Amino acid sequence: MYQASTGIPTSAPVPAATPVPYRAFFVAPNGRVLGMVPLEASCEAEARVMASELVADGIVELWAGLQVVARFEGMAAGVGAETSKTPVVYRS
Structure with a gap:
């Protein structure tokens, strides 16, 4: 909605929350990055x-x-590496 006399918006639109870009990096044992896949996840647990x-x-x-x-x-x-898919957690 705009004010008729000034053309200024009467209320600013509320920006949507910016999603966090999750990425999965494939890493060699020596630390070298081998590749990356962007993940479309709605939350950290899903990622x-x-x-x-x-x-x-x-x-x-x-x-x-x-x-x-x-x-x-x-x-x-x-x-x-003890078991398959063993997570090493950096933050909780």
């Missing part, structure tokens, strides 16, 4: 499930924007 499903025998890191959220390691990821 965690999606990232954990990408783990085969390597390492997948889940990022929310510029912050690492979790790291999932498969069986052949290297020494210390």
Whole structure:
């Protein structure tokens, strides 16, 4: 709605919440990034499930924007990988 005399909006539109861009990075045991997949998730819990499903025998890191959220390691990821899809949590 605009004021007829001035053309100024009577109420500013409320911006929608900006979704956090989740990304899953495929990481080599030496730390080198091998690839990335953007994840369309509505929340962090959903993004965690999606990232954990990408783990085969390597390492997948889940990022929310510029912050690492979790790291999932498969069986052949290297020494210390105990079970498939073991999450290493960076934040709760």
